[in-house]
Structure formats: C-alpha cells, structure tokens
Amino acid sequence: xxxxxxxxxxxxxxxxxxxxxxxxxxxxxxxxxxxxxxxxxxxxxxxxxxxxxxxxxxxxxxxxxxxxxxxxxxxxxxxxxxxxxxxxxxxxxxxxxxxxxxxxxxxxxxxxxxxxxxxxxxxxxxxxxxxxxxxxxxxxxxxxxxxxxxxxxxxxxxxxxxxxxxxxxxxxxxxxxxxxxxxxxxxxxxxxxxxxxxxxxxxxxxxxxxxxxxxxxxxxxxxxxxxxxxxxxxxxxxxxxxxxxxxxxxxxxxxxxxxxxxxxxxxxxxxxxxxxxxxxxxxxxxxxxxxxxxxxxxxxxxxxxxxxxxxxxxxxxxxxxxxxxxxxxxxxxxxxxxxxxxxxxxxxxxxxxxxxxxxxxxxxxx
Amino acid sequence: xxxxxxxxxxxxxxxxxxxxxxxxxxxxxxxxxxxxxxxxxxxxxxxxxxxxxxxxxxxxxxxxxxxxxxxxxxxxxxxxxxxxxxxxxxxxxxxxxxxxxxxxxxxxxxxxxxxxxxxxxxxxxxxxxxxxxxxxxxxxxxxxxxxxxxxxxxxxxxxxxxxxxxxxxxxxxxxxxxxxxxxxxxxxxxxxxxxxxxxxxxxxxxxxxxxxxxxxxxxxxxxxxxxxxxxxxxxxxxxxxxxxxxxxxxxxxxxxxxxxxxxxxxxxxxxxxxxxxxxxxxxxxxxxxxxxxxxxxxxxxxxxxxxxxxxxxxxxxxxxxxxxxxxxxxxxxxxxxxxxxxxxxxxxxxxxxxxxxxxxxxxxxx
Numbered sequence: 032x033x034x035x036x037x038x039x040x041x042x043x044x045x046x047x048x049x050x051x052x053x054x055x056x057x058x059x060x061x062x063x064x065x066x067x068x069x070x071x072x073x074x075x076x077x078x079x080x081x082x083x084x085x086x087x088x089x090x091x092x093x094x095x096x097x098x099x100x101x102x103x104x105x106x107x108x109x110x111x112x113x114x115x116x117x118x119x120x121x122x123x124x125x126x127x128x129x130x131x132x133x134x135x136x137x138x139x140x141x142x143x144x145x146x147x148x149x150x151x152x153x154x155x156x157x158x159x160x161x162x163x164x165x166x167x168x169x170x171x172x173x174x175x176x177x178x179x180x181x182x183x184x185x186x187x188x189x190x191x192x193x194x195x196x197x198x199x200x201x202x203x204x205x206x207x208x209x210x211x212x213x214x215x216x217x218x219x220x221x222x223x224x225x226x227x228x229x230x231x232x233x234x235x236x237x238x239x240x241x242x243x244x245x246x247x248x249x250x251x252x253x254x255x256x257x258x259x260x261x262x263x264x265x266x267x268x269x270x271x272x273x274x275x276x277x278x279x280x281x282x283x284x285x286x287x288x289x290x291x292x293x294x295x296x297x298x299x300x301x302x303x304x305x306x307x308x309x310x311x312x313x314x315x316x317x318x319x320x321x322x323x324x325x326x327x328x329x330x331x332x333x334x335x336x337x338x339x340x341x342x343x344x345x346x347x348x349x350x351x352x353x354x355x356x357x358x359x360x361x362x363x364x365x366x367x368x369x370x371x372x373x374x375x376x377x378x379x380x381x382x383x384x385x386x387x388x389x390x391x392x393x394x395x396x397x
Numbered sequence: 398x399x400x401x402x403x404x405x406x407x408x409x410x411x412x413x414x415x416x417x418x419x420x421x422x423x424x425x426x427x428x429x430x431x432x433x434x435x436x437x438x439x440x441x442x443x444x445x446x447x448x449x450x451x452x453x454x455x456x457x458x459x460x461x462x463x464x465x466x467x468x469x470x471x472x473x474x475x476x477x478x479x480x481x482x483x484x485x486x487x488x489x490x491x492x493x494x495x496x497x498x499x500x501x502x503x504x505x506x507x508x509x510x511x512x513x514x515x516x517x518x519x520x521x522x523x524x525x526x527x528x529x530x531x532x533x534x535x536x537x538x539x540x541x542x543x544x545x546x547x548x549x550x551x552x553x554x555x556x557x558x559x560x561x562x563x564x565x566x567x568x569x570x571x572x573x574x575x576x577x578x579x580x581x582x583x584x585x586x587x588x589x590x591x592x593x594x595x596x597x598x599x600x601x602x603x604x605x606x607x608x609x610x611x612x613x614x615x616x617x618x619x620x621x622x623x624x625x626x627x628x629x630x631x632x633x634x635x636x637x638x639x640x641x642x643x644x645x646x647x648x649x650x651x652x653x654x655x656x657x658x659x660x661x662x663x664x665x666x667x668x669x670x671x672x673x674x675x676x677x678x679x680x681x682x683x684x685x686x687x688x689x690x691x692x693x694x695x696x697x698x699x700x701x702x703x704x705x706x707x708x709x710x711x712x713x714x715x716x717x718x719x720x721x722x723x724x725x726x727x728x729x730x731x732x733x734x735x736x737x738x739x740x741x742x743x744x745x746x747x748x749x750x751x752x753x754x755x756x757x758x759x760x761x762x763x
Contacts, residue, residue, distance in 0.1 A: 040489060040763045074705060096706045116706060119656045119672070119722050123406060142657050145721040166657075172665045173702065173709055174657035203704065290485045291508050291532075291540035299538045306485070310737055311762050314680035336539065338569065339440060339733055340462045340482060340762070343539055355511040356485050367705055371676050371738070374760055394740055396677050396706070397406045 035358045036377070036384040041288040042307040044369065044376040045360070048385065050282035051264055052084060058247065058263045059088040067252040070094050070113060070240065072261030075367045077392035078376070079107035081264060092136070094259040098127050099395030105135050107391065113138040113240070115199055115259060117166055117174050119146055125153035128161060138162035138238070140199060142176050144187035151191020158192035164199040164238055165229070169221035170214060171203035178224035182232045189234075197238035197256070198225040205245040208273060208319050215249035218242075223254040245275050267366035268325040269317065283376075284327050284360035285311055285369065287342065292355050300335070300345045303352055307361050308340040313368030320364055327360035334361070401724045402743070402750040407654040408673040410735065410742040411726070414751065416648035417630055418450060424613065424629045425454040433618040436460050436479060436606065438627030441733045443758035444742070445473035447630060458502070460625040464493050465761030471501050473757065479504040479606070481565055481625060483532055483540050485512055491519035494527060504528035504604070506565060508542050510553035517557020524558035530565040530604055531595070535587035536580060537569035544590035548598045555600075563604035563622070564591040571611040574639060574685050581615035584608075589620040611641050633732035634691040635683065649742075650693050650726035651677055651735065653708065658721050666701070666711045669718055673727050674706040679734030686730055693726035700727070 035045065062069040068091040073082055082093055082104055092111030095101045101112045112131070117140050118124065131137050141147050141163055151158050165184045168175035176184055185195045200222055205214030218241045226236045242250045242258025250258045262269075265283035266276040287307035295301030309323075314337065316323050322334040323342065331347035342361065346352050353359065363369035370376070371393050378386040401411065428435040434457040439448055448459055448470055458477030461467045467478045478497070483506050484490065497503050507513050507529055517524050531550045534541035542550055551561045566588055571580030584607045592602045608616045608624025616624045628635075631649035632642040653673035661667030675689075680703060682689050688700040689708065697713035708727065712718050719725065729735035736742070737759050744752035 042762050116672075117656045117670075119654050143721055146656070149722060168665070172668075173704065173707055174670045288485045290483045290512070299534070302538075304483075304540045306482075307762075309679075309681065309734055310760075313675075314682075314731075314734060315675065316680075316682070338539065341539055355509055356487075356515060365680075368675055368680060372760060373762075394676075394738060396408050396739075 034382055035286045035360065036379060036382065038384050039286050039377055041286045041358060042311045043286050044311065044373050045284050045286050046376045046378050046388070047282045048378050048380045050280065051081070054264050054266065054280060054282055055084050055088050058260060059090065061248050062258060063089060065252045067250060067255060068257030070257045070259050071264070072259050073104055073392070074100060075261035075370065076264055077370055077390045078388050079104065079391055080388045082107070082109065091257060097395055097397060098124060099397055100392045101131055101137070102127065103392040103395055105131055109135060111136045114140065116140050117142045117146060120150040120153050122153050128154065129157045132157060132160040138164055138196060140164055140166045141184060141188060142166040142174050144184060147184060147188040147191045147193065150193060154192070159194060161193055162196040163188045163193040164197050164240060165225065167198050167200040167221050167225045169200040169202050170217040171201060173203060175200060178221050178228060181225040182228050185229050185232065185234055195234050197236045197240070198222055198229065199240035202241065202243055202246050205243055206269065206273070211245040211273065211275065212249060215246040218246060219251045219254050226254070244270060245273055262366055265366045268362045268364045269320060271325060271362065272320055278327065281327065281362050283366055284362055287359055287361050289353050289355050289357045289359065292352055294352065301352065302343055302345050305342040305344060305359060305361065306340060307342050309337045310339045311369065311372055312337065312342065312361060312363045313365055313372065315365035315368055324364045325362045327362055329359070400748055401652045401726065402745060402748065404750050405652050405743055407652045407724060408677045409652045410677065410739050411650050411652050412742045412744050412754070413648045414744050414746045416646065417447070420630050420632065420646060420648055421450050421454050424626060425456065427614050428624060429455060431618045433616060433621060434623035436623045436625050437630070438625050439470055439758070440466060441627035441736065442630055443736055443756045444754050445470065445757055446754045448473065448475065457623060463761055463763060464490060465763055466758045467497055467503070468493065469758040469761055471497055475501060477502045480506065482506050483508045483512060486516040486519050488519050494520065495523045498523060498526040504530055504562060506530055506532045507550060507554060508532040508540050510550060513550060513554040513557045513559065516559060520558070525560060527559055528562040529554045529559040530563050530606060531591065533564050533566040533587050533591045535566040535568050536583040537567060539569060541566060544587050544594060547591040548594050551595055551598065551600055561600050563602045563606070564588055564595065565606035568607065568609055568612050571609055572635065572639070577611040577639065577641065578615060581612040584612060585617045585620050592620070610636060611639055628732055631732045634728045634730045635686060637691060637728065638686055644693065647693065647728050649732055650728055653725055653727050655719050655721050655723045655725065658718055660718065667718065668709055668711050671708040671710060671725060671727065672706060673708050675703045676705045677735065677738055678703065678708065678727060678729045679731055679738065681731035681734055690730050691728045693728055
C-alpha cells in the first residue's frame with residue numbers, strides 16, 4: 032500500500048501507475064477472451080499517456096464524448112475515434128469533424144431524423160467519411176431511441192449521406208446496486224433487436240457497441256462487437272460500493288491533509304475535516320452510496336458532507352482520530368469528474384513520485 | 398432577457414455583465430448602509446475582472462479559500478486578502494505566505510492549537526506579518542471551534558508569533574429552506590460570544606468576519622465588522638430556490654443545445670436531453686433542490702438527471718417540447734463549482750458577446 036510522497040502538496044490527485052497498468056491489462060484480457068473489441072472511453076482519464084497504454088494493450092480504438100476530446104486524442108496520434116454522443120452538428124462542428132476525418136477514422140452517434148439531417152446538411156460531401164451509429168435506449172431512458180425506431184433514424188442518416196455502421200447503447204442504469212446483470216441483459220436484448228432490424232432493412236451492420244465499467248465483462252460477444260468501459264482504468268468509490276472492483280484495484284486517489292479535528296459531543300459528530308472538497312473530488316453523490324467518496328485506508332470512515340474545500344469525515348467509534356496534519360488518501364465517488372478538475376496528476380510507483388501527466392482533454396466539453 | 402449569441406458553441410458559460418454589475422452594486426450598497434465591510438469571496442468567480450469590479454464598488458478586500466487563489470489575485474493587484482480556511486502550514490506553504498506578505502496584507506484562519514503551532518514553526522519571524530482569525534463553529538459543524546474554545550486557539554497563535562486579529566465563521570447551515578434567518582442569528586451569537594471572550598482575555602479584536610450569500614444581508618453590524626458573501630455576484634439555482642435572489646438577478650448561465658428529444662410513453666418520461674452535464678454545471682444536488690439546476694426561461698421544467706455530458710429535462714405537461722437544436726440557458730445549482738470547470742467565460746451585454754474573461758484561479762486547490 033503506497034503512501035503519499037513528501038513532495039506532494041494537498042489536495043492533489045495521485046495515480047498509481049502499477050495498479051493502472053494492471054487494470055488496463057485485466058480488462059483487455061477479459062474482453063479478448065470473449066472475442067469482444069475494447070474501445071475504452073477516454074473521458075474518464077483525458078490523458079494521452081493512459082490512452083497509449085490502452086491501445087498498446089490491444090484496444091481497437093478510443094471512445095470520446097465530445098469533438099473537443101476527439102481533437103486532443105487525434106493530436107496525440109489516435110486514428111480510430113468514436114464520439115459516442117448524439118451530436119447536433121452546425122457549420123463549425125462539421126468543419127471540425129472534416130479536419131478530424133483527415134487523420135482518423137471517425138464515428139458519431141445520432142438518435143433522431145432531425146440530427147441526421149442537420150449533420151448531412153452541414154457535412155455535405157464529407158458526410159461519406161463519417162460513420163454513424165444509431166443510439167439505442169436500452170433502459171437508461173436518457174438519449175437513444177427504442178430498438179423499433181432505429182431503422183427510421185438509420186434511413187435518415189443514409190439519405191443525409193452518412194455511412195450507417197450500426198448501433199450503440201449506454202446501459203447507464205447498471206450503475207446501481209443489484210443492477211449490472213439486469214442492465215447487461217437489457218443492453219444485449221436492445222442491441223440485438225436493433226441490429227437485426229437494421230440488417231433486415233438492408234443495412235450492413237458492422238458495429239454493435241455497448242458496455243460500461245459495471246457491465247463490460249457481462250456484455251455478450253454474440254450480439255456486440257465492442258464494449259466501451261471507461262472507469263475500469265482507475266476504479267472509484269461507486270465501483271467499489273457496487274462490488275465491481277476491489278480496494279486493491281483503485282489506481283487514483285486524492286491526497287488530502289487533516290486540517291480540522293473534533294472529538295465531538297452531544298450535538299456534533301466526532302469528525303475530522305480534510306482539505307479535499309468538491310473542487311477536487313467532484314460532487315457526485317448517488318443516493319445508494321455511503322457518502323461523498325471513501326478513505327483508502329479507513330474503510331469504516333464516512334464522508335458525510337462535502338464543501339468546495341472541505342470533506343467532513345465521521346470517524347468510526349473505537350478508533351483514534353488521526354492527528355492534525357496527517358495525510359490521507361480519498362477515493363472519489365466518480366473518478367471521471369475528479370480528473371476533469373485538475374490540470375495534471377501526480378504519477379506514483381512503489382510509493383515514489385515518478386512523473387506528472389497532463390490532463391490534456393480537461394474541460395473540452397464542446 | 399438576453400439570448401445566446403450565435404458565435405457561442407455549446408456548452409459554454411455565459412456571464413451577463415449588466416446583471417453582474419447590478420448585483421455587485423446592490424450588495425455593496427446594502428452592506429455600506431449597515432456599516433458592515435464587504436469582503437467578497439472570490440472562490441465563486443476566480444476572475445480578476447470580477448474582483449476589480451467588487452473592489453471598485455468599495456469592497457474592503459477579498460476572501461479566498463486557498464493559498465493558490467491568493468497568489469492569483471495578488472498577481473492581479475489585490476492588496477488585502479483573507480484566506481478564510483484553517484490552513485495546515487508546512488515549509489512550502491510558509492514560503493508562499495511569506496512571498497504573498499511582501500505585496501499584500503494577509504490573514505489566515507485557524508481552529509486548533511496544533512495548526513497555530515505548525516504555522517509559527519514554519520513561518521518563523523514572518524509569522525508577525527500574518528494576521529490570524531480563529532474559526533468559530535456557529536452551527537454548521539464543519540471546521541471551527543465552539544466560542545468557549547476560541548481563547549485557547551488565540552493564545553496558541555499569539556505564542557506562535559502570529560498576530561491575532563479576531564474571529565470568523567461560515568454559517569453554511571443557512572443553505573437550506575427556512576434556515577438563512579436562523580443561521581444568521583446563530584452566527585451573530587457565536588461571533589459575539591467569541592469576540593467578547595477574546596477581548597476579555599486581553600486580545601485586541603479588530604476583525605469579526607461572517608456572512609455568506611444567504612445570510613450576508615442579515616449579518617449584524619453590531620457584532621461583525623465584515624461579511625464574506627460570494628455567490629451574490631452571479632446567483633444560482635440554489636439561491637433562487639432559497640428565495641435569496643430572483644431570476645432577473647441570475648448573471649451566469651450555461652448555454653446548451655437540445656440534442657435528444659422524446660415525447661415519452663407509459664414507461665419513459667416526456668423529456669429532452671441537453672448537452673450540458675456535470676462537467677460544466679457541476680454535480681451538486683442538495684436534497685431540498687428541485688433538481689440539478691433550473692432552466693432560465695422555463696421555470697416549470699425539471700432537470701431530473703445529470704450525466705457528464707447530458708442533462709435530462711422533464712418537460713411540463715401542456716407545453717410543447719423545444720425542437721432539436723434549440724438552445725436553452727441552464728442555471729447551475731451551485732455557481733462556484735460550475736465556474737471552476739471552464740478556462741474562460743463568454744461575457745455578454747444586451748445579448749451580444751462582448752468579451753471573454755479567463756477563470757484565472759480555476760483549479761487552484763492548493
């Protein structure tokens with residue numbers, strides 16, 4: 032178990048390179064064994080150094096959420112990018128996609144006739160260089176159409192001049208206790224139905240894309256061609272509490288210092304305050320989680336409140352409160368939003384600071 | 398009511414300069430009328446252009462949360478900075494405070510004998526240049542000591558060579574429905590008691606600092622010398638739902654595009670999806686809020702779910718769903734964390750894009 036290198040000022044984000052590389056290898060091997068392509072979602076890490084390791088381990092390409100993220104990874108040499116998002120394309124977005132298409136294979140998502148028409152209108156002849164995957168709602172009820180609506184969207188895309196390549200879904204309802212298996216099953220069913228309908232309508236379906244970290248290893252290779260997990264590279268408190276990773280798999284933590292310490296009394300809890308708040312941990316706090324993250328070395332402590340620069344940690348009875356100035360590691364609830372809060376991360380190996388990596392795609396929301 | 402300038406790609410943060418300047422003037426006038434100093438919290442905006450307007454309107458100085466924020470504002474000319482945080486000071490922090498003290502009047506917070514001793518140890522002779530305000534817990538139960546413990550912390554600070562100037566508190570329990578008045582009353586009582594105890598112990602109490610946006614105008618000038626509201630410059634959905642600002646006072650919104658649109662059916666809600674998620678709005682969602690933010694021009698719409706790049710908006714029955722590609726303005730729940738997600742903001746006036754301001758202190762967590 033590594034400690035916090037002395038050079039680090041808190042709060043700061045630490046990435047354990049050894050655990051990271053083990054996570055990357057394990058997911059690559061698991062999907063390879065199933066004959067399923069791995070197209071990791073780079074929105075989790077936004078770092079070229081992590082993407083390079085994923086590609087070296089056999090990833091078929093990268094997934095990103097925005098044109099801006101695609102631009103950053105293309106600049107760093109990525110040649111196969113799927114923007115897994117129902118983009119609304121105007122003239123500026125079309126021009127950026129054209130430039131991306133000059134050096135990389137580019138696919139985008141769509142879930143409406145209108146968005147497909149807008150894309151065709153602004154992409155013009157370049158539309159033929161862009162692959163489209165129709166987004167399917169497999170139960171998360173966010174974006175995406177029902178499987179039986181996929182053909183209409185695919186036809187509109189084809190009329191608009193885009194290359195219809197297949198379908199994708201995000202089984203986001205798998206991010207809850209007891210849900211990963213059910214979400215993976217619904218994903219499989221929805222993707223299979225949509226792909227079959229497209230094939231029956233005369234489309235050549237070459238890409239069927241599913242998966243998320245909770246469900247990736249459950250995604251069926253009989254239906255899907257690839258999976259898009261993201262969080263698996265680092266793990267986080269949500270995955271830990273869902274039972275989708277172990278503490279030993281956590282590769283990213285926030286180094287924090289005890290700045291305030293209270294034994295508590297009748298009206299106030301026995302607690303300490305860390306200098307890591309929502310501006311470095313992120314504010315995500317699903318109702319089923321135990322708090323605003325977890326402490327790496329103190330599994331029974333609970334982060335009961337989070338301000339911008341304070342984490343309030345209620346300490347387990349019967350164990351001593353750490354001293355003021357002690358440094359502790361916090362596991363964020365949702366690692367994707369934590370990484371997006373810093374310009375770079377401290378890379379550690381064997382407890383030593385060995386590098387700093389820039390979060391090159393941080394803030395690339397558009 | 399301004400619209401979204403055509404040059405803006407979504408998602409992006411818009412600041413209405415006219416509303417901003419009105420908010421700055423109004424708070425300045427309100428506290429001036431009470432004879433209370435205004436020391437606005439710059440963690441909300443992190444922008445020198447906003448700080449300059451606050452100081453021009455009569456602010457006595459700035460409040461910041463971290464040494465890094467203090468450094469940014471000092472570089473931009475601020476000469477009176479209060480780091481309202483119980484800092485844990487090591488050799489590197491001491492050196493940075495020394496450099497800050499060369500150009501600005503610097504005050505810090507402390508809430509323990511141990512932190513005061515650490516500060517003195519590392520600051521050495523420079524401790525005499527740093528003012529200390531003892532942090533009091535006025536009911537929020539985060540950091541801070543009870544009023545009756547303030548004298549012990551003040552004495553330790555004085556022994557450590559620091560200049561004890563007074564006390565401060567953050568009445569954060571005022572951020573809930575029906576709580577601002579109660580929190581302001583408890584703030585007043587706690588600050589008054591602590592200040593009296595320090596004076597009785599022989600300290601010259603020149604600074605008694607309170608206030609937050611929900612309570613600033615309730616802070617009593619009979620007890621406090623200054624208030625530290627932050628959010629008032631922009632307003633946000635929390636302040637709106639607490640009744641502490643009106644829609645017309647909202648100076649910051651996130652420009653977003655409708656990327657997915659669903660009339661709904663028996664099992665799925667009638668909804669649209671915007672391309673503004675938690676990576677631009679922030680993920681804060683207190684239980685008492687109606688959702689993950691509000692729509693500026695559609696008060697009855699509800700943001701029921703937020704992913705990193707999607708806001709799911711359930712639309713009021715009886716009104717048409719906006720078209721795909723329509724652009725809407727979203728009011729973040731907590732504006733401080735939204736601003737911290739972008740490198741710069743679009744400044745609008747009369748519906749025109751007039752400038753871009755850099756979020757110069759973004760990410761300065763340490």
